[in-house]
Amino acid sequence: MFTVLAALAALLHATGVAAPRAEAADEWNPPSTLVQPLNEVWNHVSATYPDLYGFRNYGWDQVMANRGSINYCVRWESDAPVSTALRDRIHTALKKQFAKWMAAQTENGRAYNNWPYTTVPVNIVGWAVKNRSTLQWTDTSVDVYTNVLDSAGAPQCAPDCGRFFHQDGNYSRCPGGTARHYDQSLWLTKGFQGGAGGDWGQRVGQEYFTSALGQEDIHIYLHEVGHTFGLDDFYDWTPTGQCCFLMNAGTATRITDFDKWMLRDFWRHLKSRYGL
Numbered sequence: 001m002f003t004v005l006a007a008l009a010a011l012l013h014a015t016g017v018a019a020p021r022a023e024a025a026d027e028w029n030p031p032s033t034l035v036q037p038l039n040e041v042w043n044h045v046s047a048t049y050p051d052l053y054g055f056r057n058y059g060w061d062q063v064m065a066n067r068g069s070i071n072y073c074v075r076w077e078s079d080a081p082v083s084t085a086l087r088d089r090i091h092t093a094l095k096k097q098f099a100k101w102m103a104a105q106t107e108n109g110r111a112y113n114n115w116p117y118t119t120v121p122v123n124i125v126g127w128a129v130k131n132r133s134t135l136q137w138t139d140t141s142v143d144v145y146t147n148v149l150d151s152a153g154a155p156q157c158a159p160d161c162g163r164f165f166h167q168d169g170n171y172s173r174c175p176g177g178t179a180r181h182y183d184q185s186l187w188l189t190k191g192f193q194g195g196a197g198g199d200w201g202q203r204v205g206q207e208y209f210t211s212a213l214g215q216e217d218i219h220i221y222l223h224e225v226g227h228t229f230g231l232d233d234f235y236d237w238t239p240t241g242q243c244c245f246l247m248n249a250g251t252a253t254r255i256t257d258f259d260k261w262m263l264r265d266f267w268r269h270l271k272s273r274y275g276l
């Protein structure tokens, strides 16, 4: 069957007839120099991820569940005061940085390889903190959770509202319902070095993030968002010809072309679960 289809596609190209729609939907045209290293990455992911295709809470799944947006909770694990202005700068930076990854999934303003969304708006719906007085604003633009602590004593938004805890999308116990649920947490921890990321969100140092608000690329955060969308670390190997890219921690401070194509490759392999 594959041979027949391949022959048909070749014939269509040879005769100048427009390629079938299904082929266009499966567009895959990385630069030739990246083909081999991308294949190496996918083979490595396939061999080492314990539940690569069964896991259904990648960032991809969250965006699809929301039909094109992401909701965030900010976990302020610090006693440093947050003015209204600082809160708003954090929101602006979070939206701008997250958008960088989503832009990598577009090509000339068009979503690549049947990804349905050219932009993915970020809504920050809540903040979590131990003491309400740490947050200096009085408006009600976000839900504020005080003294909702995780098992390690860190402030978190209500689990009833969290995607991590309700991957079936049922937020009936969340006071604000689905509209005020959160998919990911931006967890800002005083004194925390480095970063962590996953389907639950991203964790970086509070001092790091607030001091990096003016940077074009808040690269530790960006690296961790890569994990949210399924991308791997490169602690013990590097793909052929690739030394320096965001997901190879410490070798790049922005999303490189190779990072972009790894992101696209992940979607390419995942999208069939959505019939795309």
Ligand SMILES: [Zn+2]
Pocket: 223, 224, 227, 232, 233, 249
């Ligand atoms: Zn990492």
